[in-house]
Amino acid sequence: MRLGKKELTIMSCITAVIVLTTVILLFALHPWKDGKENASQEADSATSVTSASTVASSTEAALSSESTESRAEYVPTSQQDSEVTTVSSEETTIESTSETTIETTTESTTASTTESTTVETTVESTTEEPETQATTASTTQAPERSSGDYDLSGMVIVIDPGHQQHANSDTEPVAPWSDERKAKVSSGTQGVATGRPEYEVVLEIGLMLRDYLESMGATVIMTRTSNDVDISNIERANIAVENNADVFLRLHCDAADGSSARGIGVFVCNRGELADSQEKWGNWLGNCLEESTGSHFRGCNASSTYSGLNWSTSIPSFLLEMGFMTNSDDDRLLSDPEYQHKICEGIAAFCYKMKSR
Ligand SMILES: [Zn+2]
Numbered sequence: 001m002r003l004g005k006k007e008l009t010i011m012s013c014i015t016a017v018i019v020l021t022t023v024i025l026l027f028a029l030h031p032w033k034d035g036k037e038n039a040s041q042e043a044d045s046a047t048s049v050t051s052a053s054t055v056a057s058s059t060e061a062a063l064s065s066e067s068t069e070s071r072a073e074y075v076p077t078s079q080q081d082s083e084v085t086t087v088s089s090e091e092t093t094i095e096s097t098s099e100t101t102i103e104t105t106t107e108s109t110t111a112s113t114t115e116s117t118t119v120e121t122t123v124e125s126t127t128e129e130p131e132t133q134a135t136t137a138s139t140t141q142a143p144e145r146s147s148g149d150y151d152l153s154g155m156v157i158v159i160d161p162g163h164q165q166h167a168n169s170d171t172e173p174v175a176p177w178s179d180e181r182k183a184k185v186s187s188g189t190q191g192v193a194t195g196r197p198e199y200e201v202v203l204e205i206g207l208m209l210r211d212y213l214e215s216m217g218a219t220v221i222m223t224r225t226s227n228d229v230d231i232s233n234i235e236r237a238n239i240a241v242e243n244n245a246d247v248f249l250r251l252h253c254d255a256a257d258g259s260s261a262r263g264i265g266v267f268v269c270n271r272g273e274l275a276d277s278q279e280k281w282g283n284w285l286g287n288c289l290e291e292s293t294g295s296h297f298r299g300c301n302a303s304s305t306y307s308g309l310n311w312s313t314s315i316p317s318f319l320l321e322m323g324f325m326t327n328s329d330d331d332r333l334l335s336d337p338e339y340q341h342k343i344c345e346g347i348a349a350f351c352y353k354m355k356s357r
Helices: 002-043 045-055 060-086 091-106 111-125 130-138 197-212 231-243 277-292 329-334 337-355
Strands: 158-163 168-173 183-185 220-224 248-252 263-267 297-303 317-324
Touching: 060 329, 130 277, 168 231, 183 231, 197 220, 197 248, 197 263, 197 337, 248 337, 263 277, 277 297, 277 317, 277 337, 317 329, 329 337
Parallel strands: 158 220, 158 248, 248 317, 263 297
Antiparallel strands: 168 183, 263 317
C-alpha cells in the first residue's frame, strides 16, 4: 500500500511535468508566431493577411520565408514613392486627380480599399498642391469643375448670341467668294417644352458666359446684349474680325424634324487660312462641352453654309449648337441655370485650350 502510494505520487508528478512542459511549449510557440505575422502585416497589408493564414500552422522555416517575402514587397512601395516624385509636376497633377476621383467612389465599398486609399493619398499629397486634391475629393464632378480658375487674361473673346427678336429677311452675300445671297438674320427656333424663343435663351447663356469669362481675365465683346436689335450675320462677323478675336463664338440652339435628336454640335468653315485647324479646334470645343455638361457631342462639321463663319475665316470661328430645342429634355436643360453654368465651364476650358495651343 505504501509503495503503491509512492509510485502513484511519482507517476502523477511526472504526468504533471509532461503536461506543464507541453502547455508551456505550445504557449511559447504560438504567441511568438503571431508576433511575427503582425509585424509583417504592418509592412504590407492585403497580401500578408492571406499568406499569414496559410502559414499559421507551419514551421519556423515557413515563417522566416514569409517575413522575407514581406520585406521584399515593402521595397517596391518605396520605389513607387520615389517614382511619383520624379514625374513632372503637370503629369502628377493630372494622374493623381483622376486617381483620387476613382478612389473616392470606391472608398465606401470595402474596408481594405479604404485602407490602401489612405496610404496612397498620403504618398501623393506630398508631391502636389493639397488645394486641388481637397476640392476634387469633396465633389463628384469632373476635374474641370474644380479647376474653374483658368487664366484667360490677354484673350479677346467675341460672343455672338445668335438671331434676334425680329428677323431681317433682306439679303447679303453668303460668303466673300460667292454670289449666293442669304437672309441677313433669322429669329431662330423655339422650345417644345419651355416655349421660349432661341434668341432669348442664347442671350441668357451669352450674358452668363460673358461674366464667367471676364472673371477669368478675358476681354469679352458681345455682338448684342438685348433681343430687340438688328444686326446681320456679316455685321456680327465683322465685329469679331475688327477686334481680332482669339475666339469668335456663335451661340445657337438646334432644331430637328423629330423630337428624338439631342446633343451638342459644332460648325466651322472649311475655307480660309485657318481651315486646316478649324475642325480640330471645333472638336476640342465639343469635347470640352461634352465633359462639362455630360451631353453627347455629335461632332464637328466643316462647310461653307454659314455666312457668319464665311466672313470671319481670318480668326478662329465656331458656331455652337448647345442642344436641341425640339427635344423636351434638352430644351428644359438649356433654360436651367445650373446646366447653363456647365456650358460656360466647358467653353472656359476650351478657351484656355485655345490660349495654350
Ligand atoms: Zn440658331
